[in-house]
Amino acid sequence: MSVSIKKYLWLVFAVAGGIYPCIAGSSYAVHIGVVVLMFAVLSISFDMLARTGQVSVGHAALFGLGAYFAVIVFQKLDFNPVLTIFVGGVLTAVVAAGFGFITLRMRGIYFSIATICFAETLQVLALMARSITGGAIGISVPPLFGGNIVLSYYFILGLLLLAIFVVRIIEGSRLNFAFTAIRENESIANVLGINPTKYKVLSFVLSAFFAGCVGGFYAYYITYIIPYEVFGINISVACLVMPVFGGLYTVAGPLLGAVILKIAEEFLRTSIPYGHMIVYGVILVIAVLYMPSGIVGLVGKGRHENRFDVKLTTQGERKNDTA
Amino acid sequence: MAGLYALVTLGLTMVLGIMGIVNFAHGDFVMLGAYVTYWAYTLWGVDPLLSLPLSAVTLFALGIAVYKFGVKPILDAEEIEQVLLTFGISIILQNVALILWKADFRSVTTSYSDMSIHIGYVSVGLARLLTFVIAILLTLFLALFNRTMIGKAMRAVSQNRKAAALVGIDVDKTYLIAFSIASALGGIAGGLSSLIMYVFPLEGAQLGLKAFAILILGGLGNIWGTLIASLVLGISESVVSTYLPEGSGWASGLSFAIILIVLVLKPTGIAGTRGE
Numbered sequence: 001m002s003v004s005i006k007k008y009l010w011l012v013f014a015v016a017g018g019i020y021p022c023i024a025g026s027s028y029a030v031h032i033g034v035v036v037l038m039f040a041v042l043s044i045s046f047d048m049l050a051r052t053g054q055v056s057v058g059h060a061a062l063f064g065l066g067a068y069f070a071v072i073v074f075q076k077l078d079f080n081p082v083l084t085i086f087v088g089g090v091l092t093a094v095v096a097a098g099f100g101f102i103t104l105r106m107r108g109i110y111f112s113i114a115t116i117c118f119a120e121t122l123q124v125l126a127l128m129a130r131s132i133t134g135g136a137i138g139i140s141v142p143p144l145f146g147g148n149i150v151l152s153y154y155f156i157l158g159l160l161l162l163a164i165f166v167v168r169i170i171e172g173s174r175l176n177f178a179f180t181a182i183r184e185n186e187s188i189a190n191v192l193g194i195n196p197t198k199y200k201v202l203s204f205v206l207s208a209f210f211a212g213c214v215g216g217f218y219a220y221y222i223t224y225i226i227p228y229e230v231f232g233i234n235i236s237v238a239c240l241v242m243p244v245f246g247g248l249y250t251v252a253g254p255l256l257g258a259v260i261l262k263i264a265e266e267f268l269r270t271s272i273p274y275g276h277m278i279v280y281g282v283i284l285v286i287a288v289l290y291m292p293s294g295i296v297g298l299v300g301k302g303r304h305e306n307r308f309d310v311k312l313t314t315q316g317e318r319k320n321d322t323a
Numbered sequence: 324m325a326g327l328y329a330l331v332t333l334g335l336t337m338v339l340g341i342m343g344i345v346n347f348a349h350g351d352f353v354m355l356g357a358y359v360t361y362w363a364y365t366l367w368g369v370d371p372l373l374s375l376p377l378s379a380v381t382l383f384a385l386g387i388a389v390y391k392f393g394v395k396p397i398l399d400a401e402e403i404e405q406v407l408l409t410f411g412i413s414i415i416l417q418n419v420a421l422i423l424w425k426a427d428f429r430s431v432t433t434s435y436s437d438m439s440i441h442i443g444y445v446s447v448g449l450a451r452l453l454t455f456v457i458a459i460l461l462t463l464f465l466a467l468f469n470r471t472m473i474g475k476a477m478r479a480v481s482q483n484r485k486a487a488a489l490v491g492i493d494v495d496k497t498y499l500i501a502f503s504i505a506s507a508l509g510g511i512a513g514g515l516s517s518l519i520m521y522v523f524p525l526e527g528a529q530l531g532l533k534a535f536a537i538l539i540l541g542g543l544g545n546i547w548g549t550l551i552a553s554l555v556l557g558i559s560e561s562v563v564s565t566y567l568p569e570g571s572g573w574a575s576g577l578s579f580a581i582i583l584i585v586l587v588l589k590p591t592g593i594a595g596t597r598g599e
Contacts, residue, residue, distance in 0.1 A: 055406045057347070102586050109345045112406050113535040114586070117579040120532055124576035183403075233528070237414055244407055277418040284411030288404045289396055 013255075017157055021150045030149050034221065036262045037156040038214050042235075043242040043254030044163045045210040048170070050248050052196075052203045053183035054104065055112045058119030059211060059239035064230035066092045066212025067219040068126060071139050081144055082155070085216035092212025093205045100204040105197050116236070123231035138226035141219055152221055159217070163210050167251055170206075179203060211239075234277070238262075241280045244287050247294025256295050325557025326455030327519065330512035332534040332541070332549045333465065334505035339538070341481040341501045344394065347409040350531020351416035352506050356382050356513020357522045358424065364431050364517075371431050371518050372453070378510035386506025390499050398498070413528075420524035428521040450518040457515060461508065462550055477501050529575075536578035540585050556581060 017037075024030045042063065049056055056062075070088030073079055079087065103114040126133045133139065145151040170176055178199045181189035186196050219225045238261075246257025261280070268276040291298055331353050338346045356378040363374040393412060397404050468474045476497045479487040488494050516526065533556060541552030556578060564574040 050403065053401070053403055055403050057406065057410055102583065106586070108402050109406065110539065110586075113345065113539065114582060117532055117535060117582050121576040121579035124573065128573055128576075183401075240407070240410070272422070274418045274421045278415055278422070281411045281414030281416075281418065284407055284414065285393060288400075288408040288411065289393070292400075292404065 017160075021153050027149055030153055032263065032266060034149065034153050034156055035266075036259055037153070037160050038218060038221075039238060039242060039262050040255050040258035041156065041160050041163050041210055041214045042239045043246070043258045044160070044167060044251070045207045045214070046239045047243045047248055047250075047254045048167060048210070049203050049207040050243065051170070051176075051179040051183060052200045053186070054108050054200055054204070055240070056115040056204075056207070056236075057112050057240060058115035058117070058236050060231050060233065060235035061115060061119035061122050062092050062096060062208045062211035063215040063218070063235050063239075064119070064122055064126070064225075064227070065095055065208075066215025067225045067230045068133060068139075068215075069212065070216030071141050071219045071225060072132060074141060075139070081142070081220055085213055085220070088216035089209045089213035092215070093209040096208030097201060097205050100201040101197070104200040104204060119231050119233075119236060123227045126227035126231060133227070136226065136228070138224050138229075139219075140224035143223050144217070144220035152217075156214075156217055159210070159213055164251055164255075166206060166210075171251075175199070175202075237277065237280055241284050243294075245283050245294055247296030250294075250296050253294050253296040260295075324451065324519070324560065325553045326451070326458035327512060327516055327530070328533055328537055328557055329550050329553035330454075330458045330461060330508060330515065331530050332537040332553060333462065333546070334508035334512070335531075335534050336538055336541075336545070336549055337465075337505040337508070338502060341477050342394075342398070342498055343481075344398075344405050345409065346505070347406065347531070348389070348413040348416060349505070349509055350527035350529070350534065351413050351420075352382050352385065352509035352527070353513040353516065353530055354420060354522075354524060354527030355385065355416065356510035357517045357526060358420065358513070359510065360514040360517045361429055361431055361522045371514055375511050375514045378514035379507040380510075382510030382513070383503045383507040386503035387499065389506070390502040394502060395495070395498075413531075417524055417528060424524060426524060428523045430521050431517045448519070454515045454519055457511070458553075459550075461511065462546055466546055473497070473500060533578045536582050539582050 020033050021030050024033060042059065045062075046056060046059055066085075066088040068088075069091040070081075070084040073087050073091075074081055074084040099114075099118060103111050127136055129135075144155070170179070178189070178194050181192065181194055182196045182199055190196055215230060218230070242257035242261050243254035244257070245261060246255065247253025261283075264279070265276040268279060287294060331350065334352070335346060335349045338344055338349070359378040359381050360371045360374050363369040363377055364371055369377075389412060393408055397408055469478065476487070476492045477500075479490070479492055480494055480497045484494055487497075512530075513527075516522070516530065520526065537549060537552040537556055540555065541548035541550075559581075560574045560577055563577055567573055
């Protein structure tokens with residue numbers, strides 16, 4: 001796909017996103033838009049981390065942390081709700097820095113295991129620490145902007161633009177080389193003078209900030225949070241399937257993945273309970289086996305085409321490392 | 324419980340040690356094994372202990388299928404893809420189970436499920452004791468199995484795939500056998516789990532999580548480390564749930580606490596054998 005067509009597509013995407021609430025008609029349609037955008041930010045957040053080759057299978061941990069931080073800060077300190085969303089994001093990023101510093105020193109697979117346990121344990125913590133989190137009953141909060149759904153839409157759209165902006169900055173800077181080098185072969189990256197842990201923690205912190213902000217936004221949008229929901233596996237799975245389906249290591253991939261899958265899920269949910277989860281699982285397996293570059297890779301030859309070239313040359317060493 | 328944990332972890336550590344893949348779907352294999360036992364008991368009245376081979380065979384077959392269609396194509400792929408694939412299989416199995424059998428907690432009640440044996444001051448449930456004994460026996464069996472030709476081939480392949488292929492080992496077949504045996508172990512673990520806990524679609528996810536904690540605590544591919552780590556987790560869970568207020572709620576978070584502590588203090592696990 002040529003560069004100019006790509007630019008026009010982006011423009012169409014941006015305009016469609018901007019005027020969507022005005023043309024959507026019903027508030028249900030706007031609600032779907034908000035949900036799609038929330039998951040678009042989460043997908044991009046997951047992808048930020050995936051750029052260093054780390055898979056978070058417990059992304060709900062960050063989402064839930066952000067939600068609880070925002071709500072607790074709001075209740076205890078009586079901050080402005082919008083402010084607490086960002087405070088929640090920052091606090092989540094701080095926790096992620098600590099967690100990442102401990103767990104990202106090892107091979108990626110142990111980090112993946114740690115993330116899934118992280119989400120489970122936070123759920124236990126949220127269930128048990130009743131005095132702060134309200135236990136299984138959860139906490140309710142007043143809605144954002146007095147329940148104005150269109151304003152909420154533009155808020156989350158703004159967050160999405162911020163996330164895209166950050167990803168574009170990463171892509172244009174030397175960070176991109178460091179991230180890619182670590183993903184392709186950590187040992188070689190290390191030898192080349194890149195400190196893998198440092199960059200992995202950095203990408204995790206960025207990822208956590210955005211996931212935390214979405215969590216905070218979700219809390220005010222839905223107006224109550226319960227541990228089973230915000231730390232639940234469904235959110236972790238969605239965060240991971242959408243970018244993989246759309247195409248990892250791109251901006252368009254996670255966006256497309258979120259838009260297509262979330263709308264599809266909305267239809268499936270009503271027809272078969274749990275049906276969308278099976279579809280997610282099947283998509284994940286098929287995506288890994290038959291379309292490793294996702295939809296973006298099917299449509300055009302993305303820039304990550306070269307990751308297979310690099311792989312061929314490093315395969316032998318890598319397999320021996322892991323054995 | 325410790326015996327069950329050990330059994331679940333054995334299959335996981337086998338696949339990881341030999342093939343270098345973390346099978347996120349292993350817990351769900353266990354869950355399927357539990358359902359096989361449950362249905363054999365409910366429909367035909369087969370005693371759970373007798374239907375263990377049935378669970379094993381069913382899961383052995385499933386292991387072959389999953390290996391052929393899922394795992395084999397991604398053996399050479401990046402780690403990230405391997406994680407995503409097994410995680411995808413896990414999601415499918417969990418939700419198919421949710422649709423087929425609902426989120427109900429089911430249980431198998433046998434004539435001996437209420438019996439217990441007194442040893443000194445300690446009384447142990449018979450079913451739990453049986454589970455533990457079978458776990459130990461299977462561990463011993465695996466240790467012996469390591470000395471057979473196939474076991475040796477597995478160890479050779481895990482050390483260096485190319486060199487193993489050069490000396491005439493069929494790497495693909497060895498992987499297939501390893502993966503299927505690991506799945507069959509999961510099936511047996513599932514069958515036993517139906518004796519001492521509820522059978523429900525998400526039990527695999529819960530057990531899988533604990534198995535990961537044990538894996539990290541015990542060290543990769545180390546059978547004895549796995550056994551000791553299972554004891555540590557099983558005993559500390561029951562201590563926490565007995566002696567702390569609202570302990571049973573906190574106990575489920577214990578596995579993560581263990582992982583975190585181990586990672587901070589000794590990233591190689593208690594047995595110190597994990598390859599970096």
